[in-house]
Amino acid sequence: MILYRENGKVKKISHLDDNQIIEAVIDEKGLNGLLRRHLSECPACRAQKEMLQARLARFGEISRGKIPLGYRKPKLIEINAGEMAKAWTIHPALAICAALAVLALFLTPIVINRDNLFTKSVVYREMLQDEKFMAEVRSLEENPLPSFSVDISGPGSNGPNIASPGHSAKNDVSPALKHGSRNA
Amino acid sequence: MNLTEDLELKVPPTGAQLSTLVEKAREGDRDAFEKLMALHQDEIFRLVFFRTRSRIDSEDLTQDIFMSAFKYLPQLKDSDRFRPWLYRIALNRVNDFHRKNNFLAYLGITESREDADVADIEPHLDPDALDTVIRKEFWLHVRQLAKRFSRMEKEVFFLRFVDDLNLREIAQTLHKSESAVKTHLYRAIRKFKEDTTLSDFIQGEWQGEKDKPS
Numbered sequence: 001m002i003l004y005r006e007n008g009k010v011k012k013i014s015h016l017d018d019n020q021i022i023e024a025v026i027d028e029k030g031l032n033g034l035l036r037r038h039l040s041e042c043p044a045c046r047a048q049k050e051m052l053q054a055r056l057a058r059f060g061e062i063s064r065g066k067i068p069l070g071y072r073k074p075k076l077i078e079i080n081a082g083e084m085a086k087a088w089t090i091h092p093a094l095a096i097c098a099a100l101a102v103l104a105l106f107l108t109p110i111v112i113n114r115d116n117l118f119t120k121s122v123v124y125r126e127m128l129q130d131e132k133f134m135a136e137v138r139s140l141e142e143n144p145l146p147s148f149s150v151d152i153s154g155p156g157s158n159g160p161n162i163a164s165p166g167h168s169a170k171n172d173v174s175p176a177l178k179h180g181s182r183n184a
Numbered sequence: 185m186n187l188t189e190d191l192e193l194k195v196p197p198t199g200a201q202l203s204t205l206v207e208k209a210r211e212g213d214r215d216a217f218e219k220l221m222a223l224h225q226d227e228i229f230r231l232v233f234f235r236t237r238s239r240i241d242s243e244d245l246t247q248d249i250f251m252s253a254f255k256y257l258p259q260l261k262d263s264d265r266f267r268p269w270l271y272r273i274a275l276n277r278v279n280d281f282h283r284k285n286n287f288l289a290y291l292g293i294t295e296s297r298e299d300a301d302v303a304d305i306e307p308h309l310d311p312d313a314l315d316t317v318i319r320k321e322f323w324l325h326v327r328q329l330a331k332r333f334s335r336m337e338k339e340v341f342f343l344r345f346v347d348d349l350n351l352r353e354i355a356q357t358l359h360k361s362e363s364a365v366k367t368h369l370y371r372a373i374r375k376f377k378e379d380t381t382l383s384d385f386i387q388g389e390w391q392g393e394k395d396k397p398s
């Protein structure tokens with residue numbers, strides 16, 4: 001049983017808890033004197049601490065072990081002070097341009113609302129289609145027959161007048177039809 | 185004390201020997217700096233490689249780190265703090281590298297390093313290496329764990345258990361108080377402990393592989 005004072009309160013525990021084990025792993029000397037004494041005397045707590053320590057050590061061992069052998073060793077390259085300073089200095093204008101570019105990139109999604117842009121393009125496309133449709137409607141109003149029928153209608157004839165080969169049907173349309181007075 | 189002979193015999197230098205080397209290098213002694221470089225190149229390369237998982241990038245960054253160290257060494261006031269100071273340069277360079285890479289990946293100029301974890305490790309060069317699949321699984325677990333860490337928890341945890349720095353060195357590297365380092369380390373270890381998948385992996389499968397008769 002360990003009786004110790006923490007934050008002005010007396011605490012009574014049988015063994016170190018998980019948090020105290022972690023504290024012991026980090027810095028055993030930093031532990032409360034009574035806890036430290038218990039740790040040194042209690043095999044159960046000692047085992048807990050050593051198990052966590054071993055796990056962390058193993059983690060480090062695996063992580064460290066995986067470096068490529070025969071890597072290129074660093075060399076002290078002969079660079080005079082001026083060149084070194086030049087290599088590490090960024091021209092102020094370049095820095096400002098880079099900063100503006102970054103800012104522009106980050107602001108792009110905010111300034112241009114892509115959904116809005118998409119919606120607008122759809123509306124414009126629909127408006128153009130409407131315009132085309134209305135043009136067709138106006139044309140139909142003026143020429144109730146489809147263009148094919150208009151083309152095959154001969155001047156002053158009630159029956160079909162099939163255009164002879166070698167003749168453009170368009171050229172066969174009478175001036176009257178061209179002026180929309182066919183039904184008059 | 186014969187500093188040169190000791191270093192050539194690969195005897196780990198004492199703190200006083202290191203300080204002497206740092207002071208000489210600070211005055212422009214290239215030989216002294218080359219010795220410092222030889223003493224620290226493996227640990228710096230390891231630090232970079234652990235954080236980039238790319239051999240070529242690690243080689244370039246290690247070169248950059250030592251060139252920066254040589255350039256800025258006259259600014260180091262306390263020669264006893266050379267190691268944390270060098271680690272700080274290394275961490276800054278690695279963070280710059282990740283920032284640049286993430287930015288280029290964001291622009292679509294390069295690919296994200298996310299999947300590069302084991303790609304650059306050459307198994308034939310590492311006879312004691314774990315099987316590739318197991319290694320890949322290990323790095324997946326590490327990545328998952330790292331995602332649960334705050335930035336400071338990550339730095340502190342890896343500096344302590346992978347780079348093997350003590351609390352004082354970590355505090356000096358990160359310019360934090362030792363008590364702040366302890367707090368971050370405490371939180372990170374809690375998360376590590378709670379990560380039963382990684383713990384089981386470390387204890388079980390890896391140990392099993394290691395114990396297999398060759």
Ligand SMILES: [Zn+2]
Nearest residue numbers: 015016042045
């Ligand atoms: Zn106990």
